[in-house]
Amino acid sequence: MATSDRSAADPALIRPMLAVPGPLPADDERAPDGSALWAYEVKWDGVRCVVEVASDGAVRLTTRAGNDATPRYPELASLGAQLGGRAAVLDGEVVVLDAKGRPDFGLLQRRMGVTNPRRAARLAVEYPVHLVLFDLMWLDGTSLLGRTYRERRAALAALGVSGPNWSAPGYIEGHGQEAWDATLRGGFEGVVAKRLSSRYTPGLRSPDWRKTKHLLTVDVIIGGWAEGRGGLAGLPGAVLVGLAEPEGLRYVGAVGSGMSERERHDLARYLGVIPRGGSPFANPVDVPAPHWVEPRLVAEITISGWTSGRVVRQPVWHRLRPDLTRLG
Structure with missing residues (x-):
């Protein structure tokens, strides 16, 4: 059975889809009807996590290496309550934002590896994390791995996840240079381009996702x-x-x-x-x-x-x- 098939049957097996490094697609790279082929997102400087939300509201965060990161970030536990009993598996990045709203990896490092409940709770007040959600792979018993990026993002937006410590920022279609300029001005790490028609391939590095860093x-x-x-x-x-x-x-x-x-x-x-x-x-x-x-x-x-x-x-x-x- 293929990895994606196992993941579709068991959401706990889903691993993050990965991007390949490379230049952004050209803005004139479009479909024959003139429509955009690519979506553009901010490249966040944080810790990638798969977020499992059970129907009872329990939240579990798993890193790319397969480690349980849930105890490190107690301020994310109430995300499950916002989903109102819906079970989901989401893809996102845990970051700590500076005073200007930009990810600061140095601040995030103070939270990484801390599992002691008292210390984690204290650090959650001093250096609160923000969970940026940008994909939805499984919802209410149904796998979304075979859906297109555009369809998955629409389903994510429909969940309405928004809170003091999490959000699901939007994306733009077909304006890569604008995304590049805006993220450069904003002090972000770079841009991720994702083909609008791409399926989610767990654990694989796909050319349908491209990451480009500002240096x-x-x-x-x-x-x-x-x-x-x-x-x-x-x-x-x-x-x-x-x-x-x-x-x-x-x-x-x-x-x-x-x-x-x-x-x-x-x-x-x-x-x-x-x-x-x-x-x-x-x-x-x-x-x-x-x-x-x-x-x-x-x-x-x-x-x-x-x-x-x-x-x-x-x-x-x-x-x-x-x-x-x-x-x-």
């Missing part, structure tokens, strides 16, 4: 490095970078992803001629056995955003900036 380019100052392991022994596994501020050079993270072997060898030579006895950073650096250097090299990196502690998220090395570097 920020930042110039940072190298103040140290951490030695690599294995074949990278003796070479920088990551460089320790910061930003110049009135209080001094502020450490913002370690960058190792994206470097070629040749770039690591080049960096080893450059960094070897500007060693320093102590940290050039004004704030602590939580990296074991760092090698400090004079803060003269400037690098360009891309990041997906910033944590609440003002540390770079998902940094990727791009290049050295010789036009900004001072080795003399």
Whole structure:
């Protein structure tokens, strides 16, 4: 029996459908009658969960890894009461919103892994989560996996789920560039494009769903490095970078992803001629056995955003900036 067949029979087996990374569809990609082929949603920066609501109102959240996340988020328990006895399986993302209404993964991390009831309840007050619902796979004993995205979204909207800690935001059809521009202005992680005719395929990464992230380019100052392991022994596994501020050079993270072997060898030579006895950073650096250097090299990196502690998220090395570097 196929996975989707088992899932249709047992909602507890449904796993999230996954998107492939790639560029957004072109706005002129339309059906022969001129209608839109794609829907566009915000890409939320949080924890993906399948949400099971029983007819008695009990709520269970399961992560992509199959872990029970229900005890972590007690403020979501009353979602079941709003469905008024209807049993459902929904797809969504758990986020913590900042003061501007944008997801802050750093704040969400304070909630992750906490299962002690008292502590979870206290954190629910300090850092309340918001459950963003964007799909409906099963309702009142009927599987919706074979329905189209448009049909499933209509069924989700008809449920009227809206509360202090959950919502089901809408989507737009056929205006990918507008969605891209709006999410960029709003400070969101990116856009997910979903084919309007797509069925829900549990646990599979489908080209019918595409995710595209916004990336920020930042110039940072190298103040140290951490030695690599294995074949990278003796070479920088990551460089320790910061930003110049009135209080001094502020450490913002370690960058190792994206470097070629040749770039690591080049960096080893450059960094070897500007060693320093102590940290050039004004704030602590939580990296074991760092090698400090004079803060003269400037690098360009891309990041997906910033944590609440003002540390770079998902940094990727791009290049050295010789036009900004001072080795003399």
